[in-house]
Amino acid sequence: MTERPLVLDVDGTYLKTDLLMENFWAGLGTDPLRTLGLSFALWRRPERLKAALAEVAELQMDLMPVHEDIAAMAAEAVSEGRDVVLASASNEALVRELAEYKDLPETILASTSEVNLKGAAKAGALVDAFGEGGFDYAGNAPVDAKVWAHAHTAIMVGAQPKVAANLIAEGKQVIEVEGGWAWRDLIRAFRPHQYVKNILLFLPVIAAHDFTLATLMWVLLGIASFSAAASSIYVVNDLLDxxxxxxxxxxxxxxxxxxxxxxxxxxxxxxxxxxxxxxxAACLGAAFFGVIVLYMVLSLAYSLKLKRMRWVDVATLASLYTLRVVAGAAASAVSVSVYMLIFIFPIFLTLGCVKRLTELAHVETDARLPGRGYGRLDRPDLLNVAGLGVFGAVLIFFLYSFSEHAMGLYPTRWILWLTLPFIAFWLIRMVQIGWRGEMDYDPIVFALRDKIGIGVLCFTLSLMFYAAGLWAEWFGV
Incomplete structure (x- = not known):
């Protein structure tokens, strides 16, 4: 049994995350202006930046994801009576707090407001403390090669074949531990399954009955732009949450x-x-570019603040859905009726309430959801607002049928009125499913996978096409 201490890097080694990055995003959620100000002012002085950000927001160390193999290695070392030391470039106060929460020995080496303990600085501190080759060191980044060069055993988290080969050539013992990240997980973070929501960009084309190939191609480009913009915001949202x-x-x-x-x-x-x-978006014109910018700005505001504000968040969700429809009109250069925008907003308001009802359906306490402005006691109010949204959507569609725009598009208006019960049924069914907590956490995604709901929507759309005379034009019926 060796008496050499086991020295563990923290970021990316003992933890599967980075405390500085955690601190930055926690700070953005707590005090975004102060966090951004400190980041711009101190980015050339990382030791001071780390100390400053540590004072902006607290981190829940007990929730930090731990690399299980390294944690097991540390536990084994402790059971053997070896010293276990955390040596990190993260701020000293955070590392000490981490050691306390994870029940690790209190011996740490970390950055202060004067010293950034990284690379050569960390190697020097460890050699001063334990001597040349007097410690085993676990790390994960290329910069750790400067520390491994002075360690007895190099414990390498993640594949670094060139660094490992050089260390072995120098006579070092190298232990490789599985680590790193996979592209499939990054793509999963982009939430490509949510792209189905961008089918909403086709609504203006469908409403205007403009199905030319050129128009559809412009909308598809718009969907590509909107999907990328949405994914970028999903990443921000996840990092803030x-x-x-x-x-x-x-x-x-x-x-x-x-x-x-x-x-x-x-x-x-x-x-x-x-x-x-x-x-x-810039290639699609100024109007579409403006919609994309507005969507991204509003989404950032939602992620930073608005989603924590009761009722404001569902109104914002409805606005973000509505912007997809506006974006479709801008991409295809198809004019959108004001009635259409007024009609779809209460629909999306209802679906925003459904999203919150779904989240609250399985909550067992009256406490508000983490990062949200709602608790279980708000379910009746959300149900009432959803009901108002259903009534508002049906009423506005009925009033639209008397407008000049509707008269021009739908010669047989009485058939258009037949769609009203189906619109109401679809919305009420969505509310009921959300109330019972029987859908996933996005009602639009659920709606586009729900066979019964899709059937109702397709039948409703077919009635609208018949009222417009499109079936007769296309098929002679």
Whole structure:
């Protein structure tokens, strides 16, 4: 049995996350202006930045995702009587708090407001403390090669074949531990299953009965831009919701909350998606570009603040859904009736309430949901607002049928009125399913997978096409 201490890096090694990044995003959720100000002012002085951000927001260390193999290695070392030391470039106060919450020995080496304990600085501190080759060191990043060069045994989390080969050539013992991240997890963080919501961009084309190939191609480009923009916001939302997701029964498995994907990788993906979305939007014209920018700004405001505000959040959700319809009109250059926008808003308001009803359906306490402004006691009020949305949507559609726009598009208006019970049935059914908690956490995604609901929507759409005379035009019936 060796008496050499086992020295563990924290970020990406003992933890499957990075405390500085955790602190940055927790700070954005708590005090965004102060966090951004400190980040811009101190980015060249990382040791001071880490100390400053540690004072902005508290981190729940007990929720931090741990690398199980490294934790087991540490537990085995403790059982053998070896010293276990956390040596991290993260701020000293955070590392000490982590050691306390994870029941680790209190011996730590970490960054202060004067020293950034990283790379050569960390190697020097460890050699001063334990001597050349007097410790085993576990790390995960290329910069850790400067520490491994002075360690007896290099414990390498994640594949670094060139670094490992060089260390072995120098006579070092190398132990490789599985780590790193996978592209499939990053793609999962982009939530591609949510792209089905962007089918809403086709609504203006369907309402205007403009089915030319050129129009459809412009809308498809718009969907690509909107999908990339939405994914970039999903990443931001997940990074702001790390703590709330870790407290959730299923959301704790999301890529960033679980540590499957590093926060820095997610940030890079977010920036890339945002650039792509804005680039395609610029090609589609000023109107579409403006809608995309408005969507991204409103989504950021929702992630940072609005989703925590009771009732404001469902109104914002309805607005974000409505913007997809406006975006479809801008991409295809099809004019949208004001009635249509007024009609779809209460529908989306109802679906926003359904989303919250679904989340609250299985809550067992009266406490508000983490990161939300609602608790179980708000369910009756949400149900009432959803009911008002159903009534408002049906009433506005009925009034629309008397407008000049409707008269021009739908010669046989009495058939148009037959759609009203089906619209009401579809919405009421969605509310009932949400009240019972029998759908996933996005009603639009659920609606586009629900066979009964799709059947009702298709039948309703066929009645509208018949009222417009399209069946007769296309098929002679």
């Amino acid at each position: 790390l703590e709330a997701d870790r407290l959730h029964a299923t959301k704790c498995n999301r890529p960033f909350a679980s540590g499957a994907v590093p926060i820095a990788v997610g940030m890079a993906g977010c920036i890339g998606l945002g650039i792509f979305a804005l680039g395609v």
